[in-house]
Amino acid sequence: MLGIGTLAKKVFGTPNDRKIKATRPLVDRITALEPEYEKLSDEGLVEKTRSLQQRAQAGETLEALLPEAFANCREAARRALGLRAFDVQLMGGIFLHEGNISEMKTGEGKTLVATFPAYLNALTGKGVHIVTVNDYLARRDSEWMGKVYSALGMTTGVVYPQQPEAEKHDAYRCDITYATNNELGFDYLRDNMKSELSEIYQRNHNFAVVDEVDSILVDEARTPLIISGPSQDRSELYIAINKLIPDLEETHFALDEKTRNVTYTDEGNDFLEELLKTHDLLPEGQSLYDPESTTIVHHVNQGLRAHKLFTCDKDYIVRNGEVVLIDEFTGRMMSGRRLSDGLHQAIEAKEGCPIQAENVTLASVTFQNYFRLYNRLSGMTGTALTEAEEFAEIYGLGVIEVPTNQPIARIDEDDRVYRTATEKNQAIVDEIKIANGKGQPVLVGTTSIEKSEFLSEMLKKENLEHNVLNARQHEQEAEIIGDAGKLSAITIATNMAGRGTDIQLGGNVEMKVQAALSK
Template identity: 75%
Template sequence: MLGKFARKVFGTPNDRKIKATRPLVEKINALEPEFEKLDDAGLIAKTADFKERLAGGESLDSLLPEAFANCREAAKRALGLRAFDVQLMGGIFLHQGSIAEMKTGEGKTLMSTFAAYLNALTGRGVHIVTVNDYLAKRDAEWMSNVYGALGLTTGAIYPRQPEAEKAEAYACDITYATNNELGFDYLRDNMKSEISQLHQRDHYFAIVDEVDSILIDEARTPLIISGPADDRSELYQSVDKLIPEMNDDHFSVDEKTRNVTFTDEGNEWLEENLQARGLLPEGQSLYDPESTTVVHHVNQAIRAHKLFQKDKDYIVRDGEVMLIDEFTGRMMAGRRLSDGLHQAIEAKEAVEIKPENVTLASVTFQNYFRLYEKLGGMTGTAVTEASEFMEIYGLGVVEVPTNRPIARIDDDDAVYRTAKEKYDAIVKKIGESHAKGQPVLVGTTSIEKSEMLSQLLTQANLPHNVLNARQHEQEAQIVADAGKLGAVTIATNMAGRGTDIKLGGNVDFKVMEAIAADPDGDPEAIRARIEEAHTADEQAVKDAGGLYVLATERHESRRIDNQLRGRSGRQGDPGRSSFFLSLEDDLMRIFGSDRLDKVLSSLGMKEGEAIVHPWVNKSLERAQAKVEGRNFDIRKQLLKFDDVMNDQRKVIFAQRREIMESKDISEITTEMREEVIDELVDIYCPPRSYADQWNLQGLYAACIEKLGIDAPVMTWGDEDGVDQDEVKLRLETLTAKVMAEKEAAFGADTMRSIEKQFLLQTIDKKWREHLLTLEHLRSVVGFRSYAQRDPLNEYKNEAFQLFENLLDGLREDVTQQLAQVRPMTEEERQKMMSELRAQQEAMQRAAAAAQQPQAAADAQGAPASSEPAGLSAQPAAGVAQATGSAPDGAAPDFDETDPTTWGSPGRNDPCPCGSGDKFKHCHGRIT
């Protein structure tokens, strides 16, 4: 009661934030006449002036009113759109590093240009993050008109983009990209070997569109670049044949936690049948350590069968299992489940089983986006997750008021006893709305349910469109038609994220269709005719009640329901939304609908009747809040574990970058060598020990193996005055002399290149091994809780020890590799050149024979593997190395016996001898 009274008197915290921006908005509006007088060149000149003032010490905040006024004028000229005051407010909140919650249709795309323009004046680059590649390209193309009018450059990042084009896009002032591509490029950059190959120059400021989808929904899924492991397809197929033979007494399924556990009876049955099929050796139990791999495969197989449903969690398309995003309903091309789960689903569906993957690099979206100095976000639904945004990212959420009052009517939920009753009522309601010309958007939670409802509408002779992952190519067209008079559109959650459903249909799409049908017609006349007709169509739809959003189920997240509801009632348009539920729905069933069913039965509820009451809405929201809380806990726990790895990741990636930027790392390798010498001497000549206690034989062998020197250590123990420090000094002197001789033989520049490549390659190898070890550690550390020990603390302690082991191993491996490197002998060089010439001749003959087919293939475009975006991903070609085409012949002054004539090619550049091979595989080869 007192809280309500205080809010009335003082306003809510959100109201106070909105009020604080009004003086800034008034300043921007007051500057509008001044900027209207400027010509196009004057707007660009203003940008240059802002940059000078910024360099002179002014702050971005002081420039904000003028910069926003300049940007508004540019948008007005380039797009014909004048930003509303609420869009300026949203832009201010983005610049301040907050999340602006704006309802659908309020113009978030245009709003983002204000904060992007202001921050791009720093010259450090701004990233605008979208949820899919279509929106990234569309928004970049659309808003480039605004940025171009201001003298700034715009780029877009998309999958399988040519390297040169990607580098150019990242160098732009404003870069549009999906969260997946940004994350993968970050990982790829930290797998490259030369600074010139890096694309991401800075992590300064990012504006995340649909911020709740990216930073909340997808935060549980780490991005992983991985390479193929051993093929185990036969094992997956053999295990898969067992699962259909199991009965319900053998296992229990927990839908809340999405886990399957075997009963004692199930374990006995599995042991017996696995042994009978030769998958488990006789006398070996499932609990033996040797059984870990088989048990893991059985667990994944049972999960694939019992927890992953075809046409809900995935679809099979062209012989490939394609995952479906549970939040958007879109196909996730290239994304694969990790830990063998995807392979288990492939075995279940009897399609080709692709090899498992070994992690090469990984990062979570949580830790990737926390790299940015400043982060802003925008979405239509963020308030329900405000506490998580603040706790994880330090982002506040501000509800920006709508430009016009919302006129949509939101009905209370209607709950039926059975799914059949619910769907009968839905079909009836759709028929009534269609009859009066009201467009209907029907929201479903899976492909299977959308297609089932489609069959019901077909039987009722109701014309409709279906939008799900099977029709994702037609998404833009279907969404454009969804607001037409009498249209009925069945859609999964993908419906319209990032695109508006406009009453009467989308004018631009209508114009494109008309021009395509009449290519000889006058485009301007066609547009004028269609715009006139559209005005009448729009009014007819408004008279019919606007867009009617009819949801067939509640999602486990309130935000997803609010997103669907928000499709209707944009920019003050009329609209309606209803949720039709049944006690057989997943959410109702999992959260105790049995008791409600008994109550409704005892009340004598008739078939076809629905219970409609605000209390039901409240009850459902509480159930949804429980699920959201549980998911938050999962994400928070994931982050705690990933933070341990993230600290180590930062150290490794920073070290790699430092090495790539350094021209001379001989000091680093010398320090590593001296530390290895210290360790060897401490092992074989322990401190505070006498010379006759030293293991000089072991030290001698270690010097040959690790240091590449034949040191006379056997005699040093007989000399007077030779202590441990003297042994270290002598070994350091000997190794320094050997390395100096190698440098003289190779040349200083070549030796520096060898050191750098060895160090980078060894870091990458050790890091990959470390990631795998951490994965294994994480999978078993949970059992420590049975011993009353905190798994997280155990993980931290052991991960730290493993990281120290990584660094020790790194020093030893680099020192050993450099000790073994030597120039090729003349005989080896001649043999290699002979082999290369033979290979080149064979390649030329093959190219000549295949010239015509190859030209045809080039014209069509070579097939490219999809770039993954989730739990497990194959590295695209060129991730770790750049590729280059072979030159027609050797460099004019090239002399294979004189390295000074070879120029300074990069390790991955074509060899100047003209062989067509990379330099590192040809004359730059290290043996």
């Protein structure tokens, strides 16, 4: 016997089904305008944009302009990219404009979907930010979708790290600006430290489309972005403490890997006191519990954290004599970023690198607080329903599952669990050999540089040709990704080749043509 809830769903559909159904008349209106817009010249599309801009800035609502704006954008994308947006992509765009999260499966064309609400909201002249998870995607998408905006008479900018000031200023003045969540957050902090209004980058926080929204607004939500300045130099103390840490035994401390913290046991404190006194780092008659010992206690804590909780080639790499952090979410190097409270200096001492001065916090903000500044916020991802409650409670965002254009042909296999890492790694190699024998391109995801290089060594022993993509090879990223879909290609990657990375089966044709022409 069916329950009342099940019966109601069968008769009325789920809330998600009802929202999808409600957009169909709007999609039909956009499609009905298509023949009219196909007849327009290229200049006609730009003139249509100017007309829509005047109407929007005269007070006409964006909801009233939506069918015409979406029809104009659809035609521009068809001409500029050879891509005609499907009805489900228009639906995704409508939901984004309404301030929702559009959950769309992998390969459904989320990059193109974002152009519709971005174009519509840019008509007001207040600017739109499209947020991506890494700099590679920000540059790629701005260049790729910039062709659509250009055909519509709109300007496109991209914001990236170490960008010349004038160029960054111009990028924020464009109609649509592509940037990473990190760069937007840091530029907001920099703006708050400026003394002149004319120097401020970000005009106002009008409308944002966040790609891979669950990663940015949930996984990294409480991650603080910190701008810091130099403090006093204690290089010698870091080096001296670093020499003592290897003398500690496991009974001397307790690790909490979840919170990335470390505490000394009573036995450890006693041992450490004697050790510090032997090396003239703690005066006779003074204990670690005395107020005068605050600085030395801080240093020995950070030294232990550096040795026991931070691993080279996983949490950071040493490059040109510098300790460069690796983003745990994207697997990319974070040049210029430093750990606070002397932890970065402790790692520099551990790796034998030149120790730079300590920093003090000047300004900080979390992603959660930053993105709530926007008048209208929306997002896209392939996995949002599991966090729907958090999105609604914290950001006031609804989650709508957009149907796929075609039934999904991909087969998602169950996870396999192995007793040991050796068995697991051998099974990975065996699986690669089977797929490679069929000519299938293979992408192997790993969690660290160390693991990616370990698997690479195993494949070399099997004489299997492959590419490795991690923070060490970031300069070749576009080339490696472009080749990853080729026949029999094997690519081992950290999460650099994770969210938003577009691997085309057969390889990237455009890149092949450019490579051939450059020879």
